[in-house]
Amino acid sequence: MSTSELLIPLHVSYIQKLGENKDDLTYHLTSHLRLNAVYWGLTALAIMGRQDALDRNEMIEFVMSCWDEEAGGFGAHPGHDAHLLATLSGIQILVMQDAMERLDVDRVAKFILSLQQPSGVFAGDAYGEIDTRFLYCAVNALSLLGRLGDLDVKKTVGYIKSCRNFDGGFGASIGAESHAAQVFVCVAALAILGRLDEVDVDTLGWWLAERQLPNGGLNGRPEKLEDVCYSFWVLSALSILKKVPWIDAEKLTAFILSAQDPEGGGIADRPGDMVDVFHTIFGVAGLSILGYPGLVDLDPVYCMPAEVIEAKGLRKDWQALPRREK
Amino acid sequence: MHGVKRVKPTPQALEARKQKERSKIQEFLALSEDILQRKKDNDFSEDAFKQTTRLLHVNPEFYTVWNYRRTILVKGLSVNRTEEEINKLLADELVMTMAALKSHPKVYWIWNHRRWCLERVPNGPGAEGEDTANGWKKSAWDQELYVVEKLLDADARNFLAWNYRRYVLAGMPVPRPDTLELAYTSKKIQANFSNFSAWHQRSKEFDLVRNAMYTDPDDQSVWVYHRWLVGTRASRGLLEREIEAIDELLGEQPDSKWCMESIVHYSVMLLKDHAAEVDVEQLTEKTRRLLGELEVQDPFRRQRYRELGEILAVLLS
Numbered sequence A: 001m002s003t004s005e006l007l008i009p010l011h012v013s014y015i016q017k018l019g020e021n022k023d024d025l026t027y028h029l030t031s032h033l034r035l036n037a038v039y040w041g042l043t044a045l046a047i048m049g050r051q052d053a054l055d056r057n058e059m060i061e062f063v064m065s066c067w068d069e070e071a072g073g074f075g076a077h078p079g080h081d082a083h084l085l086a087t088l089s090g091i092q093i094l095v096m097q098d099a100m101e102r103l104d105v106d107r108v109a110k111f112i113l114s115l116q117q118p119s120g121v122f123a124g125d126a127y128g129e130i131d132t133r134f135l136y137c138a139v140n141a142l143s144l145l146g147r148l149g150d151l152d153v154k155k156t157v158g159y160i161k162s163c164r165n166f167d168g169g170f171g172a173s174i175g176a177e178s179h180a181a182q183v184f185v186c187v188a189a190l191a192i193l194g195r196l197d198e199v200d201v202d203t204l205g206w207w208l209a210e211r212q213l214p215n216g217g218l219n220g221r222p223e224k225l226e227d228v229c230y231s232f233w234v235l236s237a238l239s240i241l242k243k244v245p246w247i248d249a250e251k252l253t254a255f256i257l258s259a260q261d262p263e264g265g266g267i268a269d270r271p272g273d274m275v276d277v278f279h280t281i282f283g284v285a286g287l288s289i290l291g292y293p294g295l296v297d298l299d300p301v302y303c304m305p306a307e308v309i310e311a312k313g314l315r316k317d318w319q320a321l322p323r324r325e326k
Numbered sequence B: 001m002h003g004v005k006r007v008k009p010t011p012q013a014l015e016a017r018k019q020k021e022r023s024k025i026q027e028f029l030a031l032s033e034d035i036l037q038r039k040k041d042n043d044f045s046e047d048a049f050k051q052t053t054r055l056l057h058v059n060p061e062f063y064t065v066w067n068y069r070r071t072i073l074v075k076g077l078s079v080n081r082t083e084e085e086i087n088k089l090l091a092d093e094l095v096m097t098m099a100a101l102k103s104h105p106k107v108y109w110i111w112n113h114r115r116w117c118l119e120r121v122p123n124g125p126g127a128e129g130e131d132t133a134n135g136w137k138k139s140a141w142d143q144e145l146y147v148v149e150k151l152l153d154a155d156a157r158n159f160l161a162w163n164y165r166r167y168v169l170a171g172m173p174v175p176r177p178d179t180l181e182l183a184y185t186s187k188k189i190q191a192n193f194s195n196f197s198a199w200h201q202r203s204k205e206f207d208l209v210r211n212a213m214y215t216d217p218d219d220q221s222v223w224v225y226h227r228w229l230v231g232t233r234a235s236r237g238l239l240e241r242e243i244e245a246i247d248e249l250l251g252e253q254p255d256s257k258w259c260m261e262s263i264v265h266y267s268v269m270l271l272k273d274h275a276a277e278v279d280v281e282q283l284t285e286k287t288r289r290l291l292g293e294l295e296v297q298d299p300f301r302r303q304r305y306r307e308l309g310e311i312l313a314v315l316l317s
């Protein structure tokens, strides 16, 4: 099969089969990412218009089996400790599956808020690793829970501000180099908090636009290789800044499509590599932002279907490319 | 997964691999189950600790097991121990994670565990007031700086390592002189001008960037850094001086999009802030011409160049 088009039926069956890989060692070695993987798979399916391809009840039961009763958050897998990364995924799945009644909102909000540090950043769990990624997880989750009102917004924005670099981008902590994934989390968190005035749009837009390489793909930092997952990190940030036209959409679309596995389905980091669900969702998400025909609109701020976010009244002011006709 | 080539095994090869993995999977699952059960039972024994070593060796990303390991250290192994024994325990942890880092330099959880250990190195061996009062701490943090620099030699763009290095420098019991730090980043930048991570540690400096501009004009890092040095409110003199220098470089490299883009940017600044003191017509004409050329040279970003042209038009109206 040619990779000049998005092979939706193949990707759907690839995602459906992910849970059947129990005789594959890699499957077990990635259990610390299981709940995230379920969220990636579900979101990819939803953007391809096939959310029904995985059983809803089974998924909700799995999410609930990851609940860490001691901490009051989700772990990545039954028996694993609660962590912000898994907690956000768990909440996102429950929102997308319209099953929020299963969640103890007070407890999980308390868990999230307990992880904010005096500097304003968030730790991922009680053991204290800090990173702007966790700050985004907290802001996104609290927003979905309707509990942003409990957050010290000034302190939170203050930390993001202190991570802004001379290139207009943001790093993982104060003084850390800009990286497209960190740019996404900081810009998206600012969008949720209504504080995009903290972004130097011209400089950051320039930096982001220069992430596109001659083969059409995007890298995450200067002088690095292209990778499909940056299609999402860079594009989501560009769409929040309303600067998606600053890159060549056609060339990027072709690059993402060329990283598909035309036999087994799924998308890889680059053409000819092994596929995984992480690059599959971020490839599909990128294509949605680029207006690829037949896909469902993705909300780049929350990385969830736009419709779901609109229904909650949370839509921010971003701009993707218009959806193209077939 | 990053950078793993896709191979399509024959059904026989696939079956053989599954056979081979079957016992590994069983072993791994049995070990995880044993550990998670012990964790539930609040088992803080030496045995439990050894099990976590075995598992983390196979899978250093299993964050729950790192958490459990720290709990065992706190609630089990360091109970009723002397400071010296605790220092030894933590030193062993640093050795154990060093091995893990060598094969997995980008796993957050390992860096995080080292951080945790480092912060718990006790005072000693000397008593308070003696020279060696923080000897253990000093040697642990010195060693840490050495380790992180080794990893940066292997990959100068590992941003986890740079972040960690910054953390170590900030936390050292005896701070390192700034001059040493400047020498280190200079060395790293000169080894590779595109080393953005090292740029990043620098304070403002025009000479270094001017040098880099000539040596490696195709590297965005240099131009972004230059723009930051110039800032948003520059004097006419500074802008004209920099434009002249870049013009000269453009003479040698007539296709350089970075030169053209930078001249456009600084010219727009001149037109915006110093319109009364410059030849507006000539500058506008030149900027328009460069923008047109940029659209041809760098078509991926044509829309951005068009928007810059529109800004120029608004500025002049």
Ligand SMILES: [Zn+2]
Binding pocket: A227, A228, A229, A230, A269, A279, B002
């Ligand atoms: Zn990737």
